Amino acid sequence: MADNSALLARRERLLGRNMSLFYQDPVHIVRGEGVWLWDADGRRYLDCYNNVPHVGHCHPRVVEAIARQAGTLNTHTRYLHEGILDYVERLTATFDKSLDTSILTCTGSEANDIALRMAQAVTGKTGLIATNHTYHGNTAAVSQLSTRMPPVGGFGGHVRHVPAPDSYRPLGGEPGEAFATAFAAEVERAIASLEESPFGFSALIIDPFFANEGFPDLPQGFLDKAVAAVRKAGGLVIADEVQPGFGRTGEHMWGHQRAGIVPDIVTLGKPMGNGHPIGGVVAGADTLNAFRKAFRYFNTFGGNPVSCAAAMAVLDVIEDEKLIDNAREVGTYARAGLLRLQEKHGIIGDVRGSGLFFGAELVLDRNEKTPAADLATKVINDMRERGVLMGKLGIHQCSTKIRPPMPFSREHADLMLSTLDDVLTAL
Numbered sequence: 001m002a003d004n005s006a007l008l009a010r011r012e013r014l015l016g017r018n019m020s021l022f023y024q025d026p027v028h029i030v031r032g033e034g035v036w037l038w039d040a041d042g043r044r045y046l047d048c049y050n051n052v053p054h055v056g057h058c059h060p061r062v063v064e065a066i067a068r069q070a071g072t073l074n075t076h077t078r079y080l081h082e083g084i085l086d087y088v089e090r091l092t093a094t095f096d097k098s099l100d101t102s103i104l105t106c107t108g109s110e111a112n113d114i115a116l117r118m119a120q121a122v123t124g125k126t127g128l129i130a131t132n133h134t135y136h137g138n139t140a141a142v143s144q145l146s147t148r149m150p151p152v153g154g155f156g157g158h159v160r161h162v163p164a165p166d167s168y169r170p171l172g173g174e175p176g177e178a179f180a181t182a183f184a185a186e187v188e189r190a191i192a193s194l195e196e197s198p199f200g201f202s203a204l205i206i207d208p209f210f211a212n213e214g215f216p217d218l219p220q221g222f223l224d225k226a227v228a229a230v231r232k233a234g235g236l237v238i239a240d241e242v243q244p245g246f247g248r249t250g251e252h253m254w255g256h257q258r259a260g261i262v263p264d265i266v267t268l269g270k271p272m273g274n275g276h277p278i279g280g281v282v283a284g285a286d287t288l289n290a291f292r293k294a295f296r297y298f299n300t301f302g303g304n305p306v307s308c309a310a311a312m313a314v315l316d317v318i319e320d321e322k323l324i325d326n327a328r329e330v331g332t333y334a335r336a337g338l339l340r341l342q343e344k345h346g347i348i349g350d351v352r353g354s355g356l357f358f359g360a361e362l363v364l365d366r367n368e369k370t371p372a373a374d375l376a377t378k379v380i381n382d383m384r385e386r387g388v389l390m391g392k393l394g395i396h397q398c399s400t401k402i403r404p405p406m407p408f409s410r411e412h413a414d415l416m417l418s419t420l421d422d423v424l425t426a427l
């Protein structure tokens with residue numbers, strides 16, 4: 001078996017310390033295909049984690065589209081080219097008709113950075129509201145929103161955090177109307193506080209699926225009151241679709257459609273190019289034009305012909321292989337399997353999610369709902385030892401994060417479930 005210690009030492013020497021790495025025994029991946037990954041020893045792993053290779057690792061149609069365009073032309077958006085126009089036309093057709101223009105970027109962070117500035121351009125204000133367990137990216141402006149690593153010098157006075165919705169331990173004490181009202185009341189309080197500050201209120205930014213917060217099961221219409229409060233105050237709603245977008249939740253193309261809201265700005269990333277770096281912002285023409293007027297913006301690589309070809313191939317495959325239907329069908333099947341495991345294993349406190357983004361919250365005690373964060377780490381590592389890759393996340397870092405490439409089948413779900421059963425039995 002290959003010894004990873006030399007590779008680890010080289011990595012630390014060349015890339016620096018504190019660069020995150022999954023698993024106590026890191027995996028040295030050398031090849032991928034569909035939902036499978038292979039390490040340097042030729043061992044195969046079932047990938048239940050990676051959402052970036054959305055239509056499957058190294059999907060031949062995406063590979064072919066990239067190669068074809070890379071062999072023809074790759075340049076920037078200061079020349080005329082149909083590729084970006086064809087793609088934006090096709091992309092925006094999947095949104096509400098009020099969201100009809102786009103700026104393409106290379107990452108989700110860049111997309112969110114633009115979204116924040118769009119809100120500034122429209123409102124003339126800078127105050128932002130986000131949840132207290134979110135992550136929206138790594139630029140200087142966007143990382144101000146993340147509570148995982150508070151910024152050096154503390155959070156800017158223009159940021160207010162509201163409690164992330166937790167359907168297992170809901171604000172307001174019950175999972176229905178009171179929960180939604182309590183969340184909206186927090187948003188209203190944050191708006192009032194910003195309006196009293198020199199910054200004023202410009203936008204609420206949320207992932208409508210609250211993926212990083214642990215994908216709570218929210219009642220239909222949960223966000224309505226919060227969105228109404230934002231609109232009443234003259235602010236904008238930014239939906240970060242980097243995680244739930246492109247049909248992952250199995251019900252709609254976009255997480256905000258599933259949540260039943262129409263945002264002012266939508267941001268995209270991870271799955272958009274199946275691993276090729278492309279992100280984007282979708283907004284109404286007035287919002288986009290206000291941004292372009294206030295900030296002269298150019299992105300050297302954003303929207304280049306190769307990226308657009310990759311992204312177009314992703315849309316083709318989602319449609320032709322009916323991957324949204326597959327996400328719904330296999331996701332429902334897999335969650336039913338997790339519920340069966342919950343009957344057998346007391347450590348599973350809650351099962352939730354939608355489509356091919358789901359998981360189980362692990363607890364030490366079901367009555368007290370005491371988070372089992374250390375055990376969750378052990379479970380993830382034991383799964384890796386048995387050849388199934390998954391992660392963990394959530395407010396208490398004790399929910400398994402199962403978010404595989406979209407061609408995940410019932411047979412793959414069965415393998416994941418039986419391995420999890422074995423791991424939980426052996427705990």
Ligand SMILES: Cc1ncc(COP(=O)(O)O)c(C=O)c1O
Pocket residue numbers: 106107108109110112135136137138207212240242243269270279
């Ligand atoms: C919800 C959300 N938004 C934005 C980002 C940032 O995307 P990127 O890493 O492409 O900059 C992430 C990355 O994990 C994310 O989870």
